[in-house]
Each structure stands twice: as C-alpha cells, then as structure tokens.
Amino acid sequence: MLAAVNTSAKDKFLQFVDRQGLRLTRQRMVIIDLVFSTREHFSAEQLLAWARVRDASISRATVYRTLPLLTASGLVREMDFGQDCKYYDPNYAEHPHHNHIICKDCQKIFEFESDKINRLEGEISQRMGFVVDSHRLEITGSCEELRRMGICKNKDEHPGQSRRD
Numbered sequence: 001m002l003a004a005v006n007t008s009a010k011d012k013f014l015q016f017v018d019r020q021g022l023r024l025t026r027q028r029m030v031i032i033d034l035v036f037s038t039r040e041h042f043s044a045e046q047l048l049a050w051a052r053v054r055d056a057s058i059s060r061a062t063v064y065r066t067l068p069l070l071t072a073s074g075l076v077r078e079m080d081f082g083q084d085c086k087y088y089d090p091n092y093a094e095h096p097h098h099n100h101i102i103c104k105d106c107q108k109i110f111e112f113e114s115d116k117i118n119r120l121e122g123e124i125s126q127r128m129g130f131v132v133d134s135h136r137l138e139i140t141g142s143c144e145e146l147r148r149m150g151i152c153k154n155k156d157e158h159p160g161q162s163r164r165d
Helices: 007-020 026-035 044-054 060-072 115-127 144-149
Strands: 077-079 087-089 099-103 109-112 138-141 162-164
Touching (some): 007 060, 060 077
Antiparallel strands (some): 077 087, 099 109
C-alpha cells in the first residue's frame, strides 16, 4: 500500500492549506502523509483504518474534514465508480489524463494512459469548439483471469485498490 511520500504533491498541499489559513494538527499530518504515500484508490473508511494504525487517536471526523481539502487542492480526485462509497484518487495530480478500468466482479481498479485517447479527445473537442477542462473515462467489465479461469486473483484484495498498467 505505502510507498515513499510524494514530497512534491505533499508540499503543494501544505502550501494550499497555508493559503487557506488552516491549522495542521498531528492527526491531519498523519492523514496527509498516508494519502501522499499511496498509489491506490481508497475510500474514507480505508483511509481511516490506515490512519488509526499509525495513530489510534485519529477520528472519523478528522478524516472526513481533511478529504474535501485534498480534493479542493486539485491534488486528489474524488471518484464515483457506482459502488457504495466514493473513492479518492491520489494519482490525479501527477497523471490528470489517466483512465480507469474497473472489474465489476472484484472491484479492482486499473489505471491506464493512452496517447490515442488523448489525441482523439483533442480532435473531438476541437471539432466541437470545446476547450477541455478535464476528462473521465471509466470502463467496466470482467477481468480476463475471471473469464478464463472462473476465479480472479484480485477477488480477495481490498475493493478499490488500484494498479497502474
């Protein structure tokens, strides 16, 4: 789950918080470190569980108050994949043009980027007289392994975990 802290994104977020005149508590710093140390999509409840491993005093309210700040900063994106909760994409700032494939059976989220899709998006938007602010492409289906073997190795992993391909 955790990798090295993405210090660039974290520094940008800390500057954002400073401009907003907000306080950075020890608990909020734990949450920020966790968010910028993962490449996985996560739910608020997953983030709370991760945070409580580091600091049992972190409250649900602190997590839920920090998530809107993260999305308002533009560094994390809230995603609705049609499941029972929202997911947060910590890879958005570094890869704003990535897309998602979601396995409807195991809920695994795969990320991908495509120059072809980016070119097509540019051609279509230009032809229609639009300037693209953002795009969102989600493909849902069953993964190859499930179709081929009747079982998916990702089925036992946490829903919402992402893989970058």
